[in-house]
Amino acid sequence: MDKAADVVVIGAGIAGTATAYYLAKGGAKVIVCEKGEIAGEQSSRNWGFVRQQGRDPAEIPLMMEANKIWRGLERELNADLEWISAGNMVTFDTDEEAAGWEQWRQTAQDFGLPAQLLSRAELDAITPGNAFDCKGAIFTETDGQAEPTKVTAALARAAEGRGAEFLTHCAVFEIETTGGAVSGVDTEHGTIRAPVVVCAGGAWSGRMLRTLGLKLPQMWIKGSVARTTAAPVISHAATWTGVAFRQRRDGTFNIATRSADHDLTLDSVLNFPAFAGSFARNKRDIKLHLNRLAFDLLGGSFSKAALAKELTTHRILDPEPNHKVLNHVLSELHRLLPDTATVEIERSWAGYIDMAPDMLPTLDALDQPSGLVLATGFSGHGFGMGPIVGRLISELIQNGKPSLDLKAFRFSRFSDGTKLTPHSVV
Ligand SMILES: Cc1cc2nc3c(=O)[nH]c(=O)nc-3n(C[C@H](O)[C@H](O)[C@H](O)COP(=O)(O)OP(=O)(O)OC[C@H]3O[C@@H](n4cnc5c(N)ncnc54)[C@H](O)[C@@H]3O)c2cc1C
Numbered sequence: 001m002d003k004a005a006d007v008v009v010i011g012a013g014i015a016g017t018a019t020a021y022y023l024a025k026g027g028a029k030v031i032v033c034e035k036g037e038i039a040g041e042q043s044s045r046n047w048g049f050v051r052q053q054g055r056d057p058a059e060i061p062l063m064m065e066a067n068k069i070w071r072g073l074e075r076e077l078n079a080d081l082e083w084i085s086a087g088n089m090v091t092f093d094t095d096e097e098a099a100g101w102e103q104w105r106q107t108a109q110d111f112g113l114p115a116q117l118l119s120r121a122e123l124d125a126i127t128p129g130n131a132f133d134c135k136g137a138i139f140t141e142t143d144g145q146a147e148p149t150k151v152t153a154a155l156a157r158a159a160e161g162r163g164a165e166f167l168t169h170c171a172v173f174e175i176e177t178t179g180g181a182v183s184g185v186d187t188e189h190g191t192i193r194a195p196v197v198v199c200a201g202g203a204w205s206g207r208m209l210r211t212l213g214l215k216l217p218q219m220w221i222k223g224s225v226a227r228t229t230a231a232p233v234i235s236h237a238a239t240w241t242g243v244a245f246r247q248r249r250d251g252t253f254n255i256a257t258r259s260a261d262h263d264l265t266l267d268s269v270l271n272f273p274a275f276a277g278s279f280a281r282n283k284r285d286i287k288l289h290l291n292r293l294a295f296d297l298l299g300g301s302f303s304k305a306a307l308a309k310e311l312t313t314h315r316i317l318d319p320e321p322n323h324k325v326l327n328h329v330l331s332e333l334h335r336l337l338p339d340t341a342t343v344e345i346e347r348s349w350a351g352y353i354d355m356a357p358d359m360l361p362t363l364d365a366l367d368q369p370s371g372l373v374l375a376t377g378f379s380g381h382g383f384g385m386g387p388i389v390g391r392l393i394s395e396l397i398q399n400g401k402p403s404l405d406l407k408a409f410r411f412s413r414f415s416d417g418t419k420l421t422p423h424s425v426v
Contacts, residue, residue, distance in 0.1 A: 001190030005031040005165075007397060008185050008194040010172045010208065013043040014383060015375045016200030017155045018390025024162035026398045031194070032156075032164060033187055035171035035204075039152035040316035042202050043383065045351030046148050047225060047254055048246055049238045050384035051088040052113055053140035054104065056360060056423040058408035059385070060111045065404060066388035067142055073387060079154035081146045082249055086236035088143035089118070089126065091134035101138040108140075115140040127235040129339050134241060145238045145246045148383060155390070171311040174304060175199070175212060175372065182371030188312060196397055198373045203317065203354040205376035206267065207297075211304055212369065216362065217274040217414060218377060219355045221286070222261040224321035226330065226348040228253040231340045243332045253343065257329045259285045260353075261322055263293045274357040274414075278422060287322075321350040353380045359422040363389065363409040365396050373397060374411055 007023055009016040012034035020030045034040075050070055052063040074081050092098050098117065105115045116122075118137045124130065126139065156166055167189070174186040175197050184193040201208050206218035230251030238246040245255045262268065272279075279286065296313065299306025326348050334341050356362070359379040366372045375393045378385060392402040413420070 001187070001192070003031060003191075004193040005029045006194065007031075007196040007198060008033060008172075008192050009198045009200055010175075010185065011200040011202055011204070012038040012152070012156060012166060012168070013041060013200060013202050014039065014152045014155070014386030015202075015378065015389050016198065017152050017159060018386045019198055019200060019375055019393045020164040020166075020390075021155045021159040021162070022390045022394035023397065024159050024164040026394055028398065030159070030164040031192055032159075032166045033170045033172045033185065033192070034166065034168045035311050036316040037168055038156045038166060039148070042351045042353060043152045043386070044149045045225065045349055046383045047238075047244055047256055048145050048148050048383065049088060049143075049244070050146055051140065051143040051238065051381075052108070053088040053115060053138065053143055054090060055381075057107050057111075058360060060108060060113060061404055062385060062388050062392070064111065064113055066385055067144075069387040069391070070144060070146065070384075077154045077158045079150065079157070081151050081154060083144060083146045084236045084249065085142065085144040087126070087139050087141045087238070089123070089137045089139045089237045089239045089241075091123070091132050091137040091239075091241040093134050098136060105138060113140070114142075126237050127239065127337070129234065129337065131336055131338060132241045139237070143238065145236070147248065151383075151386070155387075169315070171308070172208070173308040173311065175208070177212070177369040180369055182369050188308070196371045196373060198375055198393060198397075200375045202376065203352045204311065205354065205374070206271075207307055207310070211307060212372075214411075215414065216374070216377065216411070217271045217357055219268065219271055219275050220263065220265070220352040221355050221380070222263060222319050222322070222350050223256065223353055223380070224261075224326055224348065224350045225254055225256045226321070226326045226345045228255060228330070228333070228340070228343040229346050231343050234337055234339055241336060243329045243336065245333060252346070253333065253340070255326070255329050255333055257325060259287070259325055261287050261289055263319070264288055264290050265294050265297045267297070274420065275355070278355075278357060317352050319350045319352060321348040323348065355379050357422075358413075358420040361385070361389070361409055362411050363392060363406045364411045366411060
């Protein structure tokens with residue numbers, strides 16, 4: 001293979017695919033290289049919450065704009081995405097939590113985003129028959145949910161319809177540079193020449209960038225999810241109440257919880273200083289494991305040949321879900337929503353989330369090397385953000401200036417002394 005493009009995108013998750021869609025719409029010749037399948041990793045494995053609620057203030061304007069895109073996305077892509085706009089609800093038990101949410105609500109209001117603190121009675125009207133152990137909840141009515149197994153696939157079809165090319169089973173081994181500028185990529189099937197390369201490699205971005213001497217701190221966290229059998233529809237509000245759930249149009253639920261697993265690798269050690277604070281705050285919810293992954297991912301931190309082997313061995317990260325946790329989540333669902341008493345787990349899966357120390361993505365065009373654009377590090381909440389990320393990154397490339405301020409998401413924050421503290425709740 002010896003090809004040329006205006007832009008090469010590494011990774012066909014929602015970030016890379018949405019970027020390709022908007023670039024192709026703007027007339028660019030785009031090639032997307034995906035080592036596995038379209039949306040094989042996080043983008044098809046997430047809960048499907050599309051929320052503005054609980055976001056870091058820096059992300060609120062992006063999510064408000066994303067929300068507008070989501071509302072018209074089925075029409076725009078001519079596809080069923082199972083979009084439902086029935087709000088996002090998070091319950092609270094203590095006055096302290098209520099005060100925290102009230103503060104967030106006021107911040108959201110300053111941006112023009114309405115959210116409400118619900119009394120118990122108001123909450124019961126949204127989710128009838130619930131047995132939640134809570135005092136009240138925060139609710140953002142304009143939030144929604146969509147089906148991850150459909151969204152990125154639909155974006156990819158629409159991008160292809162506008163001329164974008166998707167090469168699956170095509171791992172990028174190296175981003176090539178000439179005289180301080182990006183000149184293309186070296187893939188397992190040959191070279192693609194391009195003056196612009198977008199790194200949207202999800203959990204792999206940190207490893208990929210390390211080959212250029214760039215340090216993007218990332219930590220892989222494994223989240224487990226289950227899909228249940230159907231129950232009569234109770235509520236379509238995407239809800240977090242100790243367990244997270246959303247009921248789909250067909251009555252089935254996606255269920256999960258906050259507790260997560262971390263499979264130790266060399267990166268856990270190399271990146272630990274940047275994550276020590278987060279780990280200390282969340283250690284009750286994170287279980288550490290030492291397993292095969294630690295040995296599988298040993299060499300890629302040091303040699304390009306070893307990284308190439310990792311990328312082709314792990315075509316699709318498909319870790320084993322934590323069944324013990326999911327069984328507990330199911331019994332909690334039965335208790336919290338008694339009308340679900342007969343539902344059972346139909347299937348379960350897991351995904352590795354790419355966490356950043358401040359839980360913010362990196363959306364930036366670098367000076368060194370020029371032509372390298374980063375759209376990665378979504379820290380467990382990049383599904384809802386996917387469409388706006390694609391639009392903003394395409395604006396950055398095609399107009400030199402995005403329509404929303406991306407300063408908070410600059411790559412240099414990892415080295416310019418910025419205090420990296422998470423402000424988002426999930
Ligand atoms: C369990 C779970 C629950 C979640 N819940 C939510 C939620 O409810 N709401 C929400 O907004 N977000 C949620 N998220 C987060 C969301 O799924 C991610 O933030 C988002 O999908 C990230 O998209 P991405 O395109 O950056 O990465 P990915 O979808 O991981 O895609 C990256 C792609 O790049 C490819 N790739 C990497 N390196 C290379 C290479 N060198 N060459 C070729 N291809 C390469 C990979 O194979 C992969 O397909 C959740 C995630 C998980 C795992």
